Amino acid sequence: MGGVTLEVQDLTKCYTADRPVLRGVSLRLDSEGITIVIGPSGAGKSTLLRCINRLVEPTSGRILFQGTDLVTLRGQMLRERRRRIGMVFQEFNLVERLSVIENLLSGRLGYVSPWRAWLRKFPETDIVRAFELLDQLGLSEFAAKRADALSGGQRQRVGIGRALMQEPELLLADEPTSSLDPKTSVEIMETMASLARQRHIPVMVNMHDVNLAKRFADRIVGMTEGRVVFDGKADDLTTDELSTIYGGEEWMR
Ligand SMILES: Nc1ncnc2c1ncn2[C@@H]1O[C@H](COP(=O)(O)OP(=O)(O)OP(=O)(O)O)[C@@H](O)[C@H]1O
Numbered sequence: 421m422g423g424v425t426l427e428v429q430d431l432t433k434c435y436t437a438d439r440p441v442l443r444g445v446s447l448r449l450d451s452e453g454i455t456i457v458i459g460p461s462g463a464g465k466s467t468l469l470r471c472i473n474r475l476v477e478p479t480s481g482r483i484l485f486q487g488t489d490l491v492t493l494r495g496q497m498l499r500e501r502r503r504r505i506g507m508v509f510q511e512f513n514l515v516e517r518l519s520v521i522e523n524l525l526s527g528r529l530g531y532v533s534p535w536r537a538w539l540r541k542f543p544e545t546d547i548v549r550a551f552e553l554l555d556q557l558g559l560s561e562f563a564a565k566r567a568d569a570l571s572g573g574q575r576q577r578v579g580i581g582r583a584l585m586q587e588p589e590l591l592l593a594d595e596p597t598s599s600l601d602p603k604t605s606v607e608i609m610e611t612m613a614s615l616a617r618q619r620h621i622p623v624m625v626n627m628h629d630v631n632l633a634k635r636f637a638d639r640i641v642g643m644t645e646g647r648v649v650f651d652g653k654a655d656d657l658t659t660d661e662l663s664t665i666y667g668g669e670e671w672m673r
């Protein structure tokens with residue numbers, strides 16, 4: 421492996437004219453490793469992730485994913501690239517009335533023909549992979565359960581499984597643990613980190629919990645008001661750096 425998976429170049433985003441939310445973000449992600457983005461509410465962390473997977477249209481800049489600029493892609497070409505980017509959400513975004521295994525398989529929807537998708541007829545290989553993954557996630561006994569019958573932690577495992585079913589080459593997670601208790605949060609981060617490492621998938625995670633970020637990040641990116649103001653190792657994230665990112669320091673006492 422090795423090389424660069426993602427290169428964000430001078431990305432800007434204005435939802436409304438003259439009010440930039442991203443003000444020239446540049447970032448390179450290698451083909452492995454966990455990058456955690458921290459920063460105050462409103463800093464633009466979610467906007468950055470959403471620009472990368474094109475849920476949000478960037479205003480200017482380039483987003484090179486495996487060398488191809490996603491910003492210029494449209495239609496089928498965009499869909500083909502985008503299905504290689506897995507997304508994990510804070511609120512899980514499962515289909516509540518579907519079973520756990522069907523939720524996992526929905527990660528394959530970008531690959532099967534529309535009529536197969538409509539009939540929910542997935543190839544045998546996908547079904548085998550889904551059950552293998554379910555086992556790795558420790559959810560085998562829940563395969564036939566409806567998603568809405570699971571706990572938050574179990575639901576997020578399904579969310580991770582669905583993203584991995586896409587066979588992603590990049591995994592994005594927007595506050596994947598913010599709805600979970602501290603112990604479950606650690607377990608979810610452990611699961612996501614180890615499954616991503618096994619598969620050599622780079623991960624970019626937004627979160628507010630600085631201690632959790634330090635524990636799992638190979639690299640931390642600090643954002644303030646639409647700019648990257650820190651980019652380094654967890655050990656280099658000093659009190660001074662935290663005060664640059666979040667402002668003030670009284671809150672740290
Ligand atoms: N769809 C939208 N339309 C207009 N403004 C938006 C939209 N989404 C976000 N914003 C604004 O962009 C700014 C950055 O929001 P964003 O959600 O990216 O921040 P964040 O760092 O993820 O914050 P949080 O930590 O609270 O999740 C905020 O001022 C927000 O109000």
Ligand SMILES: [Mg+2]
Pocket residue numbers: 465466467594626
């Ligand atoms: Mg956010």
